[in-house]
Amino acid sequence: MSIMANYHALTGNEAVAYAMKQIAPDVVAAYPITPQTSLMQKFSDFVADGDVDTEMILVESEHSAMSACVGAAASGVRTMTATAANGLALMWEIVYIAASSRLPIVMPVVNRALSAPINIHCDHSDAMGARDSGWIQLWSENAQEAYDNTIQAVKIAEDPDVRLPVMVNLDGFVISHGMENVDIYDDKKVKSFIGEYKPLVNLLDLKHPVTIGPLDLQDYYFEHKRQQAEGMMHAQKAIDKVGKEFGASFGREYDIVEGYKLEDADFVIIGLGSTMGTLRMVIDEARKSGMKAGFLKLRVFRPFPKEIVRKHLKGKKAVAVLDRSDSFNAVSGPLYSEITSALYGVADIPVVNYIYGLGGRDTSVSMLHRVVKDTYDISKSGKCDNILNYLGVR
Amino acid sequence: MTMKKKGWKDITEGNIIDKPATALEYKTGTWKAFRPIWIKENCIQCKFCWLYCPDMAIKMKGDKMTGFDYEYCKGCGICAKICPAKKKAIEMKKETEFEK
Ligand code: SF4
Ligand code: SF4
Numbered sequence: 001m002s003i004m005a006n007y008h009a010l011t012g013n014e015a016v017a018y019a020m021k022q023i024a025p026d027v028v029a030a031y032p033i034t035p036q037t038s039l040m041q042k043f044s045d046f047v048a049d050g051d052v053d054t055e056m057i058l059v060e061s062e063h064s065a066m067s068a069c070v071g072a073a074a075s076g077v078r079t080m081t082a083t084a085a086n087g088l089a090l091m092w093e094i095v096y097i098a099a100s101s102r103l104p105i106v107m108p109v110v111n112r113a114l115s116a117p118i119n120i121h122c123d124h125s126d127a128m129g130a131r132d133s134g135w136i137q138l139w140s141e142n143a144q145e146a147y148d149n150t151i152q153a154v155k156i157a158e159d160p161d162v163r164l165p166v167m168v169n170l171d172g173f174v175i176s177h178g179m180e181n182v183d184i185y186d187d188k189k190v191k192s193f194i195g196e197y198k199p200l201v202n203l204l205d206l207k208h209p210v211t212i213g214p215l216d217l218q219d220y221y222f223e224h225k226r227q228q229a230e231g232m233m234h235a236q237k238a239i240d241k242v243g244k245e246f247g248a249s250f251g252r253e254y255d256i257v258e259g260y261k262l263e264d265a266d267f268v269i270i271g272l273g274s275t276m277g278t279l280r281m282v283i284d285e286a287r288k289s290g291m292k293a294g295f296l297k298l299r300v301f302r303p304f305p306k307e308i309v310r311k312h313l314k315g316k317k318a319v320a321v322l323d324r325s326d327s328f329n330a331v332s333g334p335l336y337s338e339i340t341s342a343l344y345g346v347a348d349i350p351v352v353n354y355i356y357g358l359g360g361r362d363t364s365v366s367m368l369h370r371v372v373k374d375t376y377d378i379s380k381s382g383k384c385d386n387i388l389n390y391l392g393v394r
Numbered sequence: 395m396t397m398k399k400k401g402w403k404d405i406t407e408g409n410i411i412d413k414p415a416t417a418l419e420y421k422t423g424t425w426k427a428f429r430p431i432w433i434k435e436n437c438i439q440c441k442f443c444w445l446y447c448p449d450m451a452i453k454m455k456g457d458k459m460t461g462f463d464y465e466y467c468k469g470c471g472i473c474a475k476i477c478p479a480k481k482k483a484i485e486m487k488k489e490t491e492f493e494k
Binding site: 100103210211220 | 399400402403405407408409410412413414416
């Protein structure tokens with residue numbers, strides 16, 4: 001099958017809005033927040049121009065946006081929203097309810113720092129804070145991945161074995177406002193890829209009355225949580241399957257993780273999001289100067305791909321984990337904690353952590369060179385004296 | 395209330411109740427600390443108690459109130475409060491009085 005590329009110069013937000021137009025959700029409820037604003041603005045253009053027949057609900061807050069999404073999804077229709085940072089924080093209560101009620105809502109999160117001090121730029125503290133809310137989390141390195149992840153998210157969320165909401169993360173400004181060439185697929189092909197939504201329940205079906213969200217006390221709450229954990233356990237398989245099908249349909253296959261020069265690497269840098277793009281170049285340069293560096297990019301943070309991480313890190317001499325958020329007073333950053341937990345009892349490798357880029361602080365090539373060089377040194381000495389490092393802080 | 399509880403594999407996802415009238419299976423009678431007693435001779439058959447009872451604990455035969463279903467009555471006392479009969483037609487008694 002030959003697949004012709006159809007490149008458009010788009011920002012990440014425009015690309016995701018375009019994906020939404022092609023998905024054509026039945027309901028979108030949203031409230032603007034930087035850096036998500038231009039995404040929903042573009043999407044509401046499509047609605048206003050009649051390019052998509054979505055019922056667009058303009059609400060008075062993110063708490064209401066997610067509440068409206070829960071209501072819409074419970075009535076058995078395809079539902080989306082998008083948010084960022086403080087908007088996600090305001091949604092909090094309902095974010096949990098969406099997941100626990102097993103409603104397959106898809107939500108791009110344009111990652112931004114949480115206040116205070118008030119800041120509108122990229123870091124991952126918004127989504128990382130929601131890591132235990134029961135949402136699947138996909139992460140994007142660039143606008144193309146944000147577009148592709150958004151389309152795949154619909155299929156993953158609606159998989160009958162999963163039925164969980166999905167967050168599609170894209171770095172605020174770096175991806176959302178940066179313009180790139182994005183390969184846009186044919187409308188009809190996207191439509192047939194996501195297929196028709198077959199809801200499990202429909203609150204408006206008067207012939208089959210159901211109750212959604214009833215009280216669930218000591219006798220059954222625990223069982224429902226166990227069930228939710230099961231859905232999350234199935235998610236990895238669904239993400240894998242959808243990634244392969246996506247490759248077959250559009251020529252871009254997606255894995256749970258992506259390795260770069262990983263196989264023969266002595267030491268590995270792990271991270272997610274746009275910084276991994278910069279890291280590709282840094283690793284190329286490191287290789288030229290004789291350091292056998294590689295990276296492991298996580299496209300999926302929830303469910304956490306622990307076996308895959310173990311498999312790729314086994315036998316490596318040192319690992320550095322990049323965290324674009326802090327987890328104050330924990331062992332270290334959130335990604336670091338997951339990686340070291342996954343390695344516990346399986347591989348005894350020195351693992352170092354770098355908290356970087358908070359509040360949009362630019363993570364330069366030279367900073368990443370330092371990470372690579374330091375990790376190289378650890379791989380040689382086998383010693384790691386300082387686990388927690390703040391990269392680029394004065 | 396000796397319903398056998400199901401395991402996590404046998405219940406609906408997301409705590410969805412997928413059929414109506416399941417409250418029938420959930421007997422709330424053991425909750426009560428007070429028990430309503432019907433004083434038949436004072437009753438004017440207005441059916442306010444039936445209308446206001448938050449459960450389905452008022453027994454009816456045709457359009458006649460005929461007493462309480464203690465398997466469901468939670469003992470909230472709303473019926474006794476709302477009863478407009480001149481002479482008390484519902485009296486709330488402590489559940490402990492019936493334990494002997
Ligand atoms: S006490 Fe409450 S539950 Fe019982 S019959 Fe009266 S109103 Fe109904
Ligand atoms: S409210 Fe009182 S008077 Fe009216 S039907 Fe009930 S018991 Fe009888």
